[in-house]
Amino acid sequence: MQNPQIAILTEGCPEPWLAKTAITMLRYRAHDIAAVIDSASAGKTAGEVFGIGGNIPVVASLDDVPEATELSVGIAPAGGRLPEEWRSVLRAALCRGMNIVSGLHDFIGDDAEFQNLAKQHGATIRDVRKNNERRTAEAPEIRRDCLRIHTVANDCAVGKMAVAVELDLALRAAGEDSKFVATGQTGIMVAGDGLPIDCVVSDFVNGAAETLVLENQQHEILVVEGQGSLAHPSFSAVTLGLLHGCAPDGLILCYEAGRKDCKALPHVPLKPLSELRELYETVAALRHPCQSIGIAINGRRLSKSEAEDERKRVSDELGLPACDVYRDGAGVLVQAVFDLRETLNRAAAGSS
Amino acid sequence: MQNPQIAILTEGCPEPWLAKTAITMLRYRAHDIAAVIDSASAGKTAGEVFGIGGNIPVVASLDDVPEATELSVGIAPAGGRLPEEWRSVLRAALCRGMNIVSGLHDFIGDDAEFQNLAKQHGATIRDVRKNNERRTAEAPEIRRDCLRIHTVANDCAVGKMAVAVELDLALRAAGEDSKFVATGQTGIMVAGDGLPIDCVVSDFVNGAAETLVLENQQHEILVVEGQGSLAHPSFSAVTLGLLHGCAPDGLILCYEAGRKDCKALPHVPLKPLSELRELYETVAALRHPCQSIGIAINGRRLSKSEAEDERKRVSDELGLPACDVYRDGAGVLVQAVFDLRETLNRAAAGSS
Numbered sequence: 001m002q003n004p005q006i007a008i009l010t011e012g013c014p015e016p017w018l019a020k021t022a023i024t025m026l027r028y029r030a031h032d033i034a035a036v037i038d039s040a041s042a043g044k045t046a047g048e049v050f051g052i053g054g055n056i057p058v059v060a061s062l063d064d065v066p067e068a069t070e071l072s073v074g075i076a077p078a079g080g081r082l083p084e085e086w087r088s089v090l091r092a093a094l095c096r097g098m099n100i101v102s103g104l105h106d107f108i109g110d111d112a113e114f115q116n117l118a119k120q121h122g123a124t125i126r127d128v129r130k131n132n133e134r135r136t137a138e139a140p141e142i143r144r145d146c147l148r149i150h151t152v153a154n155d156c157a158v159g160k161m162a163v164a165v166e167l168d169l170a171l172r173a174a175g176e177d178s179k180f181v182a183t184g185q186t187g188i189m190v191a192g193d194g195l196p197i198d199c200v201v202s203d204f205v206n207g208a209a210e211t212l213v214l215e216n217q218q219h220e221i222l223v224v225e226g227q228g229s230l231a232h233p234s235f236s237a238v239t240l241g242l243l244h245g246c247a248p249d250g251l252i253l254c255y256e257a258g259r260k261d262c263k264a265l266p267h268v269p270l271k272p273l274s275e276l277r278e279l280y281e282t283v284a285a286l287r288h289p290c291q292s293i294g295i296a297i298n299g300r301r302l303s304k305s306e307a308e309d310e311r312k313r314v315s316d317e318l319g320l321p322a323c324d325v326y327r328d329g330a331g332v333l334v335q336a337v338f339d340l341r342e343t344l345n346r347a348a349a350g351s352s
Numbered sequence: 353m354q355n356p357q358i359a360i361l362t363e364g365c366p367e368p369w370l371a372k373t374a375i376t377m378l379r380y381r382a383h384d385i386a387a388v389i390d391s392a393s394a395g396k397t398a399g400e401v402f403g404i405g406g407n408i409p410v411v412a413s414l415d416d417v418p419e420a421t422e423l424s425v426g427i428a429p430a431g432g433r434l435p436e437e438w439r440s441v442l443r444a445a446l447c448r449g450m451n452i453v454s455g456l457h458d459f460i461g462d463d464a465e466f467q468n469l470a471k472q473h474g475a476t477i478r479d480v481r482k483n484n485e486r487r488t489a490e491a492p493e494i495r496r497d498c499l500r501i502h503t504v505a506n507d508c509a510v511g512k513m514a515v516a517v518e519l520d521l522a523l524r525a526a527g528e529d530s531k532f533v534a535t536g537q538t539g540i541m542v543a544g545d546g547l548p549i550d551c552v553v554s555d556f557v558n559g560a561a562e563t564l565v566l567e568n569q570q571h572e573i574l575v576v577e578g579q580g581s582l583a584h585p586s587f588s589a590v591t592l593g594l595l596h597g598c599a600p601d602g603l604i605l606c607y608e609a610g611r612k613d614c615k616a617l618p619h620v621p622l623k624p625l626s627e628l629r630e631l632y633e634t635v636a637a638l639r640h641p642c643q644s645i646g647i648a649i650n651g652r653r654l655s656k657s658e659a660e661d662e663r664k665r666v667s668d669e670l671g672l673p674a675c676d677v678y679r680d681g682a683g684v685l686v687q688a689v690f691d692l693r694e695t696l697n698r699a700a701a702g703s704s
Contacts, residue, residue, distance in 0.1 A: 079488050080555070105486065105555065134457065136431050139585035139620055198555040203432070203457065205554045205589040231638045233491035236596050237557040240582075241589025268491050271638065279638075282631065286583045286623065 004034040007068035011038050012083055013075045016050050017300070020157060021103055021186040022074030026053035028165065028190045035065040036074065037089070062092050073102040076185065080105025080129070090114060097121040103128050103185025105199060128188045129199040137206035137245055139287060144348065146217040147341055150248035151226040151296065154276050156235060156263040158256040160226040161187050163296040163325050167252070168223040170330035171337065178221040181212050183242060187225045197227055198238045205238065209245020221337065224248065230279060231271045232262055240283065247288035250340045252333060253277055256298035257310045274318055294336040295322035356386040359420035363390050364435055365427045368402050372509060373455055373538040374426030378405035380517065380542045387417040388426065389441070414444050425454040428537065432457025432481070442466060449473040455480050455537025457551060480540045481551040489558035489597055491639060496700065498569040499693055502600035503578040503648065506628050508587060508615040510608040512578040513539050515648040515677050519604070520575040522682035523689065530573040533564050535594060539577045549579055550590045557590065561597020573689065576600065582631060583623045584614055592635065599640035602692045604685060605629055608650035609662045626670055646688040647674035
C-alpha cells in the first residue's frame, strides 16, 4: 500500500494510555495509519494525545478520514464488550465498504446487522479474538535449541507486549533467528499471526499456548508475549495457562515504576516484584525449569534521572539486568538472552 | 418420578474408573438410573463394573432400556469431543423422544441433525458445559460469615468433586447451612446448578468462579469443587482461575494413593503433596489468606490395612487430619472446618 489506510477508533477511552491497541499500532505500524478517531481529542495530533504517532491527526469522526479503507478498534474495554455508541461508527464504516479489524470479545462478525452490511458493501470483518482452539496441552518435549523467552509481570497493561516486540526486534537486529509470538489481540494486529489466548476456552488455554510454541519451534529464539499476572485476581488463569503452555526457559519481569495497585482494582495492592519473581519461577518449574533473566521497567511516569535511579535500584534489589526498552533500548535484555543460552548450552554439554 | 428413567452412556470408555460422570451419577442419583449402556460390559451389573450402583444393569444398547426417557453422557473424554460412534446412539435416543444431557465440549444442541431430530420428536438437549459467562472478576469483599472450603489436588480425577459432595453432605447432616458448589459438568448433573468452569472463556474464568461465590454467599459454608491441579500442564489455568475466583478460607488437599504420574501424561511425574500444599497456599493468598485444613485420600487401590497406614503416614507428614471419605466418612474434615471457623472467628474478634 502506498497511502496510509487505517483509521483507529478510540472514541470514549477514559485515558489515552489505556488505548493499548491504538498506541501499539501507532508505534509499530505508523506508516499504515491515516488517523485516530476520538472526538474528545479531535484537532490534536497522535503524538500530543498518546505520546506516539507524531503528526498523525486525531479526528472527530469517520467523515474526517475519507481516504481510510480499514477501521481498527483501538481499545480493549474490560470485558471486551462493544460499546453501544460505536454501532453507528461501525455501521458507517461498513456502508463505506471499509474493512473492520477488532479485538473485542463481542464479535463484530457475529452481529447480523454488521454481517449484512459487510456483505452488501463488499467489506470484510476480522475479529482477531475469534478462535476455535480445542487442543489439550500434552507437555511434549520442545526442540532443545529453540530458546523460549517469556515476558511476565506484576499487573496488566505494564508493557509485556511492547517489551517482547522490542526484544525480538533487537535480537533480529543482532542477526538472531528470533520470532515475536503474539498472544493478545494487539500483538496479533502488529505481528499478523498468533493466538488470542484470553479468548480461548479455559480447558484449552495451556494447549493453545503450547501450539504456538510447537508451530514456531523451528526458530532459534521465541519471545512469547505475556498476559495479565499470576497475582491479578481477574486474569491469573490466562497468565498461568500461557506460562505452562509456552514452557519458557527465561523470564523477563515487567512492571511499571510507581504503580501501587492492580489495574482496574484500586483496592488490590500490587505484590513486590521480588516476591512474584520467586513465585513465577516456582510455578513455571512445575512444567519446565525456568529462570528470570532480566527486568523491564515501564518508566512512563519518571523523569530521566528518576528512571536511571529506578533502574539501578531494581537491578541491585533483584540482582538482574534492568532497562526501560523505550528509553534505554533492549540491549541488556539481548545480552541476558545470550547469557542464558550460553548457560543452558554449557549445562547440556556437561550432562551429555 | 417414580421409575428410574436415566440411561447413562459410557460406550467405548477405555477403563471403567475413567467414567467419572457415570460413577458419580451411580453414587448420588442411583434411584434415577435405569441402566448403563456399554457393550463391552453388557450383562454385568453396575456394581461389578464400576464398584458402585449395585444391581443397576449394564446393557449393550439403547434397545435394552425401552423405559428410559433421558440419555446422560457418562464419560468426559480428554478434549471433550463427541466420539463419532456415539452419533447413532444419540440419533436413536432423540428419535425415541428421549432427552439428552451432556457434559461434552462438543455441544450436542449445536449440531443441526440433532437439533432437527429433537424438534421433530419433542426431545430436549441440555449441554451442561454451555455457558456465556462474561464477567471479569473484581475481587470484592465476600460476606465474612460465609466460610469457603475448596478441594484442590496434585492431579485430575483424584476425587475432588466426590470429597466436596461428601463433605457438604456431612456438614448438612451435622445441621450446618452448607452448600456444594459445582464447577464441572458432573457436579452440575448431580447438584442441578453450578457453572462449568473449564468451558468458560479464559478471560472470564476467575469471574465465573467469583460469581458462584457471590450468588451463594448467603450460606454459612460453601464447599467449592476443585478442578485439575496447579501442577497439571494441561489444566492449570482452570485450577488457578477457580482458586482465585472462589477465594477460599480453607483447602482440602486431595490425592490418590499410589498414583505416580499426571493423568493422561505418563511422562510427567506427580509433585509431592507437601510441595504443592505450600504452593497452593502461597498462590491462593495472592487473592485471600488461606490455609490447608485437611487431606482427602483416594484409596481405591489400597487394602483396608494399607489405607489405614497411608492415612497415618500422610497425616503425620503434613500435620493435618486425613481420611478417605468413602472408607472413613468425612467426619475429620467436618471437624477441620469447624476448627477453621473457630480460628477465624477468634482472629476476627481479636482484631476488632
